[in-house]
Amino acid sequence: MNIALSPDDLARACADAMWKEDDASKGLGMKIVEIKPGQAVMSMPVLPHMVNGQRIAHGGFIFLLADSTFAFACNSRNERAVAAQCDITFIRPGKLGDVLVATAREISRSGRSGIYDVRVTSGEVVIAEFRGHSRTIAGTWLPVAAGEAK
Template identity: 35%
Template structure:
């Protein structure tokens, strides 16, 4: 099973332009669990000098999506919530650790904890995923 989830995440990652453009890294992959990191750059900060919430959400959502893919082919996000706990200034390495906590035949509930380099919680994210249709290729 480990090889299958590794291949699933690698295939998803190969197609993820946002992941690569923003400098994210896959830290670990297991069945129902994925860890993704992102270092906050100066151009990711807001007027208060800390990571804009959208960047924190993005790394959490990416870990969520990859964890979902290890359990449910063609998973689509159904909903997501985030709670911010502490700021992350430029230079902070964020690590988003996602874990599937509940699964039915066609749905998942996934929790993600985003921590800073000191191991302090920056955000808590919870999302639901549902089975989607297989991706269609462009016939042209």
């Protein structure tokens, strides 16, 4: 970019670029609440098509919210990153009508690898804990000017 952005503005610009192409997250009603370098907060309502035979939020949708939030956190520095490995622990059930909020924070970043923790909540209730390992790949979200460090 020709104008140097603050780290917060860079994170927001990367999120905006990524969001334009993220049909999965948009299609499930997710919203970006907050983006900072190495951090992201997203929300998603539990809709009727997201509950399972137990009449609770299907774990796959909870995982998807955590995974999307992880993705926005690890792509916040204009380096494209993908998941290398993720796991989740379900603690309490989400329910129809809940608005789930996922909060991701960077635990470590070294070379091409990163580790991020994501907590999914409904109000004050912790629904799940997720850990994602990222790996940077070729490319950036925003143009990088010649001579500018990415």
